[in-house]
Amino acid sequence: MPIIVKNKIQENRMLKVSPFRKGVRITAPHKHNSYFEIIYLSSGSGFHYIDSQGFEIFPNSVFFIRKEQMHYWALTSEPEGYVAIIKKGFIDQSIDREISRLLLQLSRNAVLQLKNAAAIDKIFQLLVDEVDVLDQSSHTVVEGLLKALLGKIQSEGELLPAGKKQDGNGLCYQFREILSQEKQLKNSVAHYADKLNTSPQNLNLACKKEMNISASVVLSEFIINEAKRLLIYTDNTVAEISYNLSFNDTSHFVKYFKRFTGFTPQNYRASLV
Secondary structure, three states, rough: OOOEEOOOOOOOEEEEEOOOOOOOOOOHHHHHHHHEEEEEEEEEEEEEEOOOOEEOOOOEEEEEEEEOEEEEEEOOOOEEEEEEEEEEHHHHOOHHHHHHHHHHHHHHEEEEEOOOOHHHHHHHHHHHHHHHHOOOHHHHHHHHHHHHHHHHHHHHHOOOOOOOOOOOHHHHHHHHHHHHHOOOOOOOHHHHHHHOOOOOHHHHHHHHHHHOOOOHHHOOOOOOOHHHHHHHHHOOOOOHHHHHOOOHHHHHHHHHHHHEEEEEOOHHHHOOO
């Protein structure tokens, strides 16, 4: 029997925020179609299973489901809360790198218990209203609300007894955390391996074990996303962007960018006009 893959967001949408469906009680184990999901339950009881680990549901719980994880519900009372579905494309287009950093940190948890959920309720409701009419003019507002939501969850969240971190000390997750905080990325796995007091070979093995991709692919995601931001939000030349991203040769950067995006940097920038 194939794995059930659910898609609860339209193809052309990068972000969806909505109330949790009250009719949900028991669902079949399933994955999501390449998006990250945050589920906040202000009330409800039962269990939520993530990758076969059961988490008892308490009021004001926040669950985090990464795109590669299986999960399902076994609820015993009517739930109240909200669901946020976030695609990678939304994060890639975001000018605020703090959103990516907060998501990376929170995604290391299965569940957090909120000490005070009053603000979380209000921010979720504001997001529901804004995302429904999301366009270019409201994108900045949505980014600000999402950042506020993630920051508030982080500050108010505590680990439940069963809510242990998922690969929280994993070398590849530490690698991604360093990259998310880096002011000027360097195109060198060896540079970051040295920061983590390990070898490039060990870092590569860790990334393959934890995320099923190589360390160079992890690094390339951050470099390409930063290159896109610089092409979109600055008037820096391609040579200047190449230098900022520690490429010694502009032609190498152009080939690198095209390999991962299908566009040259010039064509990518022109396509946005």
